[in-house]
Amino acid sequence: MLPPVNRYRPAANPRGEDTRRRILDTALALFAANGFDGASTRDIAEHAGVNLPAIQYYFGSKEGLYRAVIALIGEHLAQTVAPVIERARRCLESDAPPRAQVINHLCELVDTIVAMFLDDTLPDRENRYIFVSRVEIEDTEALDPLHDVWREHIQFPAAKLVGRLMGRPPDDEKVLLRTLMILGQVKIFCSRAVMRGLGWQAIDEARVRTVQAMVNEHTRAICRALKGSA
Amino acid sequence: MLPPVNRYRPAANPRGEDTRRRILDTALALFAANGFDGASTRDIAEHAGVNLPAIQYYFGSKEGLYRAVIALIGEHLAQTVAPVIERARRCLESDAPPRAQVINHLCELVDTIVAMFLDDTLPDRENRYIFVSRVEIEDTEALDPLHDVWREHIQFPAAKLVGRLMGRPPDDEKVLLRTLMILGQVKIFCSRAVMRGLGWQAIDEARVRTVQAMVNEHTRAICRALKGSA
DNA sequence: GTCTATAGTCGGATAGAC
DNA sequence: GTCTATCCGACTATAGAC
Numbered sequence: 001m002l003p004p005v006n007r008y009r010p011a012a013n014p015r016g017e018d019t020r021r022r023i024l025d026t027a028l029a030l031f032a033a034n035g036f037d038g039a040s041t042r043d044i045a046e047h048a049g050v051n052l053p054a055i056q057y058y059f060g061s062k063e064g065l066y067r068a069v070i071a072l073i074g075e076h077l078a079q080t081v082a083p084v085i086e087r088a089r090r091c092l093e094s095d096a097p098p099r100a101q102v103i104n105h106l107c108e109l110v111d112t113i114v115a116m117f118l119d120d121t122l123p124d125r126e127n128r129y130i131f132v133s134r135v136e137i138e139d140t141e142a143l144d145p146l147h148d149v150w151r152e153h154i155q156f157p158a159a160k161l162v163g164r165l166m167g168r169p170p171d172d173e174k175v176l177l178r179t180l181m182i183l184g185q186v187k188i189f190c191s192r193a194v195m196r197g198l199g200w201q202a203i204d205e206a207r208v209r210t211v212q213a214m215v216n217e218h219t220r221a222i223c224r225a226l227k228g229s230a
Numbered sequence: 231m232l233p234p235v236n237r238y239r240p241a242a243n244p245r246g247e248d249t250r251r252r253i254l255d256t257a258l259a260l261f262a263a264n265g266f267d268g269a270s271t272r273d274i275a276e277h278a279g280v281n282l283p284a285i286q287y288y289f290g291s292k293e294g295l296y297r298a299v300i301a302l303i304g305e306h307l308a309q310t311v312a313p314v315i316e317r318a319r320r321c322l323e324s325d326a327p328p329r330a331q332v333i334n335h336l337c338e339l340v341d342t343i344v345a346m347f348l349d350d351t352l353p354d355r356e357n358r359y360i361f362v363s364r365v366e367i368e369d370t371e372a373l374d375p376l377h378d379v380w381r382e383h384i385q386f387p388a389a390k391l392v393g394r395l396m397g398r399p400p401d402d403e404k405v406l407l408r409t410l411m412i413l414g415q416v417k418i419f420c421s422r423a424v425m426r427g428l429g430w431q432a433i434d435e436a437r438v439r440t441v442q443a444m445v446n447e448h449t450r451a452i453c454r455a456l457k458g459s460a
Numbered sequence: 461g462t463c464t465a466t467a468g469t470c471g472g473a474t475a476g477a478c
Numbered sequence: 479g480t481c482t483a484t485c486c487g488a489c490t491a492t493a494g495a496c
Contacts, residue, residue, distance in 0.1 A: 016479065035368070037267035040471060051481055056473065136363050136421040138265070147423065155427070173428070177444055180424060181415040188414040191366040193377065197385070198406060214407055218452050225451035246461065270489065281463055286491065 008060045020058045022048045025124075028069050032127035036066055036138065067142050073128050074149040077116070084112050085157040092160060099165065103223045106161040110186055110219055111212050113154065117189040118211060120203045129190035158183060165226050178226075182219055238290045250288045252278045255354075258299050262357035266296055266370065297372050303358050304379040307346070314342050315387040322390060329395065333453045336391045340416055340449055341442050343384065347419040348441060350433045359420035388413060395456050412452060416445055 010016065026048035030039040041062050045052045059065040088105040091097050116122075117129050135147050156170065159179040163170040166178070188194045189211065200207065239250075256278035260269035271292050275282045289295040318335040321327050346352075347359050365377045386400065389409040393400040396408070418424045419441065430437065 010479085013479090019479080035265070035267070037265070041473085042471070052472090053474075053482095054480075057479075062472065130367070133363075133366050136423045137360070137367055139422065151427065174440070174444070176428060177441065178448075180418055180427070181444065181448060184415045184418040185411040186414070187418065188410055192369065193366045194410060197381065197410070198403070210404070211407065214404070214411065217455055218408075218411060218448075221451040221455035222448050224455075225447055243461090249461085271491090272489075282490090283464095283492075284462075287461075292490065 008058075008064055010057060016058075019050055019054060023050060023055060023058060023065065024068060024072065027065050028072070028124060029127050031066060031069055032130040035134070036062075036140065036142075041065075063142060067145075070131065070143060070146050073131050074146045076128065077132075077146075078149050078153045080116050081109065081112055081153050081157075084109050085153060088157055088161060092164060097164075099227075102161055102164050103220060106158060106165075106182075106223070107216050107219050109154070109158055109161070110182070110215050113183075113186050114189060114212050114215055115208060117186070118203050118208045126192070130192065132187070132190045155179060155183065162226075165223055178222075182222060185218060186215055238288075238294055246288075249280055249284060253280060253285060253288060253295065254298060254302065257295050258302070258354060259357050261296060261299055262360040265364070266292075266368070266372075271295075293372060297375075300361065300373060300376050303361050304376045306358065307362075307376075308379050308383045310346050311339065311342055311383050311387075314339050315383060318387055318391060322394060327394075329457075332391055332394050333450060336388060336395075336412075336453070337446050337449050339384070339388055339391070340412070340445050343413075343416050344419060344442050344445055345438060347416070348433050348438045356422070360422070362417070362420045385409060385413065392456075395453055408452075408456075412449055415448060 009020075023044065027039070027044050030044050030047065033039070041055050042052060044065070045055060048054075055062065055065055059068055084105075088109065091101055091105055117125075119125060122128075131143070131146060132150065135143050135150070159170040159175055162179045162182070163172060163175040166172075166175055168175050170176075195203075253274065257269070257274050260274050260277065263269070271285050272282060274295070275285060285292065285295055289298055314335075318339065321331055321335055347355075349355060352358075361373070361376060362380065365373050365380070389400040389405055392409045392412070393402060393405040396402075396405055398405050400406075425433075
C-alpha cells in the first residue's frame with residue numbers, strides 16, 4: 001500500500017518543485033489520452049524531460065503519480081462548483097423558498113458544469129474531464145476520490161434541490177434517479193466521442209451558450225412536469 | 231494489420247466451434263471487467279479452460295479476439311432496436327404524421343434502450359454494455375464498429391424523430407445536440423458507477439419500469455417544450 | 461486441433477555513482 | 479536531486495511435438 005499522496009513529497013526547494021510539476025502535467029495529459037495501463041512511466045518521463053527514476057523519487061510509484069493527478073482534478077472540480085452550491089445551500093435553508101428560485105439554482109449548477117466541461121480557455125480542460133468519464137469504467141480504488149467529489153459536491157447538492165421540488169428527501173430513490181438523469185444530459189459533454197459526433201473541433205463561447213440554453217430549457221421542462229406528478 | 235474478424239474462422243466442426251465459443255464468452259467477461267490491456271490472454275485461456283495458443287489459432291491475435299467480441303455486441307445492439315426503428319421509419323414516411331405519434335416512437339426507442347441496459351435476465355447484460363461506455367474513452371480503432379452501430383441504429387433514428395418535432399433536418403446541429411442530451415439521460419444506465427450510486431445490486435422488473443416511466447416523463451416534457459421554442 | 465516449451469519484448473522499479 | 483545501467487516479472491506470440 002502507498003502512503004497518501006500528499007505525504008509523498010520530497011523537495012520543497014524550487015528546483016525540485018518545478019520537476020515535480022512538469023511530471024504531474026505530463027502525466028495528466030498521458031493518463032487522459034491512454035489510461036493508466038496505456039501510459040508508460042518511460043513515456044511520461046521522456047515527455048516531461050526528466051529521468052525515469054524521478055517518478056519514483058517524487059511520487060513513490062506509478063500509482064502514486066496517478067493518485068496525485070486524480071487529487072488535482074478533484075480539487076479543481078470542487079473549487080469550480082463551490083460558490084454555486086453554497087448559494088443553493090443558503091436558498092434551501094430559508095424556509096419555503098419560492099419554487100422558481102430552487103429551479104434557478106438547479107439551472108445554475110447545471111450551467112456551471114457545462115461551462116466547466118466545455119470552456120476551452122481553461123488549460124487542460126479536455127484532459128481533465130476525460131477522467132470524469134473514466135470513473136465509470138475503470139474500477140480502480142485510485143479513482144474513488146474523484147467519484148466522491150462528484151457525489152458530494154455535485155450529485156448530492158443537485159439532489160437536495162430536486163428533492164425540494166418533489167417534496168421528498170434528497171436520498172429518496174426517485175429523487176436520486178431524476179437527479180442522475182438530469183445530470184446525465186450534461187455528463188455527455190466530458191466525452192471525446194460526443195464532440196466527434198457533433199463535428200466540433202474547437203468550442204467557442206457561442207457553442208457553450210447554445211448548450212447551456214438547451215440544457216436549461218430541458219431542465220426547466222422537466223421541473224415543470226414535476227409539479228403535477230411529484 | 232489483421233484480417234477482418236469474420237474471415238479468421240478456422241474450425242467449422244462441432245468440437246472447434248465449442249472451443250471458439252467458450253473463448254469468446256470468457257473474453258467478453260474479462261475484457262468488460264478489466265479492459266483490453268487489463269485482461270491477459272493467459273487469464274482468458276485459463277478461465278475458458280483452453281490452452282494459450284488456442285486464442286491465436288481461432289482469432290489470429292489478442293486484438294482479433296477483441297474485435298470479435300465487439301462485433302458480437304454490436305450485432306446484439308442492432309438486433310434489439312431493429313423493430314423499433316423500423317416502426318419509427320414507417321411513421322416518418324407517411325406524410326404529416328401526428329405530433330403525438332412521433333413522440334411515442336421516440337419514447338418507445340428510449341424505453342427499449344433502457345430495457346436493454348437494465349434487463350438482468352439477459353445473459354451478460356452488464357458485461358455487454360460496459361463496452362458502450364468504453365467507446366467514449368478508449369479511442370482504439372477496434373471500437374469503431376460499436377460506435378457506428380450506436381450512431382446509425384440509435385442516434386440517427388432518434389435524431390430523425392427529434393428533427394421532425396423541431397421542423398429541422400436530422401443533421402441540424404440543434405437537433406443533434408438535443409438528441410444527444412435526451413439519450414444522455416439513458417446512457418448513464420450502462421455504467422457500473424451509477425448503479426453503485428443508487429445502491430442497486432440487482433435490477434428487478436419493477437425497477438426497470440420505474441426508470442422507463444421517469445425517462446418517458448422527461449422525454450415528453452422536453453418534447454412539449456419543443457413546440458414553442460422549436 | 462490441442463498442447464508444452466520458449467522466444468522476444470516491454471514495463472516498473474532499484475542500485476549506486478555523481 | 480539527477481542520472482546511467484540493470485534487474486525482474488509479465489505479457490503476446492510462435493515453434494513444433496502429438
